[in-house]
Amino acid sequence: MRKLSLRTTSIAAALLLSFGASLALVPAAAAVEKCPIEKRKSKAVGQSAAKKVQKSFKAYTEGDLDGAIAILLEANAKSRFDKAYINRMLGNFYAEKAQMDTAIKYLKTAVDADILGGGDHAATLRLYADLLIQEKKFKESITYYYKWMEFTCKEDAQIYRRIGIGYSEQKNWNKVIEVVNKGLSLSDKPDKGLYQMKLTAYFNQKKYPQAVKVLETMVPLFQGDKRLWVQLAQFYLMTEKYTKSLATYDLAYKNGFLETAGNITRLTQLLAQNGSPYRAAKIYEKHMKSGTIKEEEKTLRILAGFYHNAKELNEAAAYYGKAADAGNNGKYYLRQGRILSLDGKSKAAVTALKKSLDAGIDNPGEAQFELALAYLNLKQYKSAYSRAKLAAKDKKTARSAKSYLSYIKEKARVHNVAL
Numbered sequence: 023m024r025k026l027s028l029r030t031t032s033i034a035a036a037l038l039l040s041f042g043a044s045l046a047l048v049p050a051a052a053a054v055e056k057c058p059i060e061k062r063k064s065k066a067v068g069q070s071a072a073k074k075v076q077k078s079f080k081a082y083t084e085g086d087l088d089g090a091i092a093i094l095l096e097a098n099a100k101s102r103f104d105k106a107y108i109n110r111m112l113g114n115f116y117a118e119k120a121q122m123d124t125a126i127k128y129l130k131t132a133v134d135a136d137i138l139g140g141g142d143h144a145a146t147l148r149l150y151a152d153l154l155i156q157e158k159k160f161k162e163s164i165t166y167y168y169k170w171m172e173f174t175c176k177e178d179a180q181i182y183r184r185i186g187i188g189y190s191e192q193k194n195w196n197k198v199i200e201v202v203n204k205g206l207s208l209s210d211k212p213d214k215g216l217y218q219m220k221l222t223a224y225f226n227q228k229k230y231p232q233a234v235k236v237l238e239t240m241v242p243l244f245q246g247d248k249r250l251w252v253q254l255a256q257f258y259l260m261t262e263k264y265t266k267s268l269a270t271y272d273l274a275y276k277n278g279f280l281e282t283a284g285n286i287t288r289l290t291q292l293l294a295q296n297g298s299p300y301r302a303a304k305i306y307e308k309h310m311k312s313g314t315i316k317e318e319e320k321t322l323r324i325l326a327g328f329y330h331n332a333k334e335l336n337e338a339a340a341y342y343g344k345a346a347d348a349g350n351n352g353k354y355y356l357r358q359g360r361i362l363s364l365d366g367k368s369k370a371a372v373t374a375l376k377k378s379l380d381a382g383i384d385n386p387g388e389a390q391f392e393l394a395l396a397y398l399n400l401k402q403y404k405s406a407y408s409r410a411k412l413a414a415k416d417k418k419t420a421r422s423a424k425s426y427l428s429y430i431k432e433k434a435r436v437h438n439v440a441l
Contacts, residue, residue, distance in 0.1 A: 342355075376393070
């Protein structure tokens with residue numbers, strides 16, 4: 023918010039203009055206009071005050087800001103106009119020194135006097151409101167921004183933006199939307215800040231469909247803003263528009279806008295859920311290899327799942343094995359073993375299944391039963407029978423294991439193998 027004091031960088035120019043105008047003779051007759059700023063006549067400061075003003079301004083232009091302030095503080099202004107004029111100068115000077123509380127005090131006095139010439143009073147109203155919002159006096163700042171508009175008969179998109187900030191800080195979201203719409207109607211080009219403020223207001227009101235409409239307007243206007251694409255995709259998810267979410271994530275990815283592990287993961291999960299698990303796996307794998315996605319138990323398990331869903335059994339088994347190794351996780355060794363068995367790699371399956379038992383699983387009978395099947399495929403009937411007997415002791419696999427015991431016995435008899 024400190025940026026709002028940027029007006030102080032042009033104080034010299036502003037003071038030079040107003041100083042010259044105030045000391046000049048002004049014709050008594052002036053056209054009366056409807057607008058207050060046009061009605062307000064300019065006039066000169068009194069002779070005594072003028073000397074102090076002139077001396078102070080000279081010190082200021084020479085870079086002696088403290089000296090300029092000291093001279094004005096010595097001024098013994100008599101008239102209400104002279105006091106307001108000097109208070110305005112002091113407010114500007116203290117703002118430039120970043121002594122905002124003091125600046126606000128003097129500017130308030132000048133504003134409340136409501137006596138300065140049209141241009142000077144308008145500029146003082148604007149600066150005073152800017153400093154108020156900078157100092158987080160949001161309610162008061164809004165009042166004076168509206169006073170500025172009333173006095174100048176002008177509506178300004180940036181003023182409405184600052185009023186929107188004030189209402190946002192007060193969490194008055196309906197007012198935020200109201201002033202943002204006014205600001206947008208006055209903007210000569212799309213104002214991203216105003217749109218973002220409107221989006222925030224709808225989000226905080228949990229009006230997600232309206233937020234989606236704002237983003238649908240913003241994305242074409244600010245196509246290069248990566249964040250907006252991601253926000254739109256996320257809001258589509260929130261409103262259960264999964265197809266649109268996937269399309270937006272995918273387009274953002276193709277344009278290089280997805281740069282975080284979280285966004286890559288969301289894209290790949292949506293791809294997998296919508297019938298493209300193989301593409302999900304290849305994208306996820308690519309970004310794991312590049313380092314965007316950290317290679318760890320959880321991410322390796324996700325990648326294994328993508329390949330598993332795509333029926334790419336070799337890759338699925340390999341990544342389940344890596345996930346299991348990363349966390350010594352028996353559950354993933356079990357999955358690896360099952361996939362290897364399904365893929366006809368019984369010998370490798372035995373190794374993985376034994377690892378699952380060593381690492382520990384909730385139902386050891388599951389691994390024992392899979393080992394029985396793997397040994398059966400390897401025609402190692404004695405080992406198959408012993409594993410089936412162990413599986414029969416586990417409630418989860420007892421029924422299946424018992425049904426295989428007689429079958430294994432028969433196979434052993436046929437092949438003349440003693441159990």
